[in-house]
Structure formats: structure tokens, C-alpha cells
Amino acid sequence: MNKFLTLTLITLAFACKSPEARRPVSVKSGSFIDASVERNKKLNAKEQALIEKFMTQKQDNDYIASESGFWYFYNTKTEIDSLQTPVFGDIVNYNYDVKTLNGNTIYSFDDIKTRNYTIDKEELFTGLREGLKLMKTGETVTFLFPSQKAYGYYGDQNKIGSNTPLMCQVTLNSITKTEDD
Template identity: 75%
Template structure:
């Protein structure tokens, strides 16, 4: 009986030890992430240099830098204070075309047709979504988007390749205010 009692106490003592954390089989360093960050920095610097060269060569345009990381100029600017820019939930109607930085047409206005978009409630590439927020109804603006503000790493899986910076000319036809704003 004593042996049985000792055996039970031993089993309980061994079974009640605290759990140990499992260690990974292999330790991975951040080398892939580090390499990706360096590639993106290099790509961004290259695109920045190309865009700056375009802006330098086109001195007849007054370029503005957006807070979102792209540049633009007004083809047709409306100076009226009575007109507002679109806000969250507003319906905008617009036309646009897309070109490469070298001016090669990718999609014409006819290809893309007139678009409607509910601000920040539907899918739209980052640069265009942020660019529309800067516009008033009736304005035409040309945007220079680095690839990360355009279609990024994947492109549009059609005519726009990966990591392609874009020139986008947009005409904002109308803004229908959301009654809840």
C-alpha cells in the first residue's frame, strides 16, 4: 500500500509541473523583410527622381505636393468658395485617363467611360481616391502617382504592369452630397 501511495504522489508531482514554452524548430531572421524594405526604398527613390524630372521639365505647370505622397497640377481650377470638395459618403461622377510617366496612353477616357464612386465606401486605387478629395465639381486635374499610390506591386492584371507610376488626368463632373453628412 505504501508503494502504491508513493507512486501516486510521484505521478501527481511530475504531472503538476508548469507547462514549458515550445521553442521554434528553426529561427528565421528578418532578412526577407529587410531586403523587401530596401527594394521598396530604392524603387521609391527611382520613381521620385522620374517625377521630379517631369516637374522640372514642365515648368509651365504649377505642381502641388499632396499630403498623401503624390503630385498634381490643375488643368482647369474653379476658384469659387461656394463649391466644396467631396466628403465621406458623397457620390462623385468623373472621367479619367491613365498614362505612363513617359506619356504613353494606357487607358483613354473612352476606354474607362464615365465613373461614379461613393467616397471611401467602394474600391478605388489609393491615389485616385485621395485625389478626388482635393477636387471641386467642374475641375480637371492631372495627378502624378508613384506606383505605391497607383496599382502597386500587382498592377491591374491587364494593361498596367507591376510597380508602374502613372499620370492620371481626372475631370470631376459632379458631387452629390450624402444627406447624412
């Protein structure tokens, strides 16, 4: 009986081995992501070339490259140093239009109307959100946005198509400081 019990315990010890982890049948190499990165680099270079061509044709403006990846020039610049630019939570009142780089109007000032926006607390396309933070009350600035700073791959699901670089003329009417400041 003792041999039987020993044999049973040995059999159970080897039979109760935990299952081995399954190995994948095939290994993904990330080729889809690599292809997507390459496509985006080419698109970005193409849009950059379009914007640079636009700027060389319109040399009467003093273009400034933003740290965020778009370009702009002042139509009307406020030289008063005491005026501040908006910060997080401030409410700005502004007007803007949207055009293609060819100058074709997509949305006019009348189409969009005057808007209020609470800085960094509401939805707004990236370029305009970052551009408003560069402005002072009374200034009018024309921004040149590559598509990734505008409406990107999806467009606006209305008049702005996929991967469309945009030109927006923006007038900042007022900045209302919040109590947090």
C-alpha cells in the same frame, strides 16, 4: 503498506510532471521582411526621381505635393470658394485617362467612359480616391501617382504593369451631396 502507498504517491507526483514547451530549432531573424523593406525604399526613391525629373522637364505647370504622397497640378481650377470638395458618402461624376510618365496613353477618356463613385464606399485605386477629394466641380487636375498610390506590385492585370507610376488627368463633372451631410 503505508510505505508502499507513500512511495507510490511520490513516484506519481514526479512522473506526472507537465511536458516542457518545445523550443524552436532555428530562430528567424526577419531578414525577408528587412529585404522587402529595402527593396520598397529603393523602388520608392527610383519612382520619386522619375516623377521629379518629369516635373523639371514640364516646368510650365505649378506642381503641388499632396500629403498622401503624390503630385498634381490644375489644368482648370475653380476659384469659387463656395464650392465644396466631396466628403465621405458623396457621389462624384468624373472622367479620367491613364498615361505613363512618358505620355503614352494606357487608357483614354473614351476607354474608361464617365464614372460615378461614392466617396470612400467603393473600390478605386488609392491615388485617385484621395485625388477626387481634393477637387471641386468643374475642375480638371493632372495627378502624378507613384506605383504604390496607383496599381502597385500587381498592376491592373491588363494594360498596367507591375510598379508603374502613372499620370491621370481627371475632370470632376459633379458632386451629389448625400443626406448624411
